[in-house]
Structure formats: C-alpha cells, structure tokens
Amino acid sequence: MNTAQPPQPPFPAPLRLRLVPQGALPRPIDGAWWPRSYDLLAELPSLLAGLPRTWGHVTSVTVNGAVWPTTAGRMLVFNQVVQVHRSLAASAPHTVVLLAPGQGRWDLLVVPPDTTAEAAEPLMAAAAGSSTGG
Template structure:
C-alpha cells in the first residue's frame, strides 16, 4: 500500500508591489501596492519587508480612513514600532503614505484587493512608470 505524498505547506503569497525608478525629482506617486485584503495589521508586514533598505525604517503609515477599517494606533513590525494613521481626506482614497524620519516620504497607489489581475496590472505599471 502506498500513500500519497503530503501537499507542500502553504508559502507566503508574493508581494504585489511595483516601485517607480529612483530619481532626483519628487513624484506624486512612488509606485503601487496591491494588498490581498484591507486588514492592515495582516498586510503591512509584507509591504514593509518588500521595501528597499535605502528607504530606512518606516515609522509612520497613513491610510484613508474611509477605505481601510479601524486599525490600532501603532503596531510592532519586525521589532520596530510603526504608527498607523487614518486620514479622512477624500482627495486620496487609494493611497498609502509611508514616512521614514530623515529619509523621506513615499506615496503608493493602493490597488483595491478585489481588483482583477487584468485590471490591476496596467494600474501598477502606470504608477511605477517613468512617465508620472
């Protein structure tokens, strides 16, 4: 009697992030992030781990309060405290703002989690394009 091999353990999903090339000029959008849910405490560690080391420690993350449900005021990510802020500005409902003291600010387009792959890919490519 033979037994079927055990299925592999689930791996961590691939981070869906596209960043614009570095340049000396400020940009309105620095790339795009396509989270799998609007659960910030679940999604944030994956995002922060995928950012370039040159960005330094992201100490503050601001999301749109109308889009993202309530999250704690701060959370521990990789043994570092990250402040979570919810803005109510209607001007940027699909962005996340990342701040690293002494390093800079980066604004990422947030592609809604329920967006199809066909619709998300052009949005992410445009946000990471040199033409912004």
C-alpha cells in the same frame, strides 16, 4: 471528532508592489501596492519587508480611514513600532503614505484587493512609470 485544518500555503504569497525606478524625477506617486485584503495587521509587514533598504525604517503609515477598517494607533512590525494614522481626506482615498525620519516620504497607490489581475496590472505599471509588467 477531529476537525481538519485548511492546508496552509507552503510559502507566503508574493508581495504585489511596483515602485518608480530609483533616480527617477520626483513624482506625486512613488509606486503601487496591491494588497490581498484591507487587513492592515496582515498586509503591512509584507509591504514594509519588501521596500528598498534605502528607504530606511518606516515609522509612520497613513491610510484612508474610509477605505481601511479601524486599526490600532500603533503596530509592532519586525520588533519596531509603526504609528498608524487614518485620514479621511477625500483627495487620496486609494493611497498609503509611508514616512521614514531622515529618509523621506513615499506615497503609494493602493490597488483595491478585489481588483482583477487584468485591471490591476495597468494601474500598477502606470503608477510605477512603466508600460510593461514586472
């Protein structure tokens, strides 16, 4: 008996990321990311690949431990080690913090994966400082 495998999508799903325009004044949030799941191992590579090259190599990621399931303390992403930290700070349950030595720190609003497109779009636009989709 053969077991049919579910069809794989021909292309990876597009990254749902909206960033504050370059040159904008410093803000507490640098944009918004709408992952498709809370599986950091699956989601982090596409996020890091979609970041501007000017951000440099992100070596540390901090996520909220109450929202994201337990993850390894280190991940290999594109042949680079990324330290993963879990914070239990109640002040930022829906953010991810990205650090690149010598380049900076970026805080992104995390739109929960189960959010509808109608609800996610205004959240992402507001986090990126725009009122239109993109």
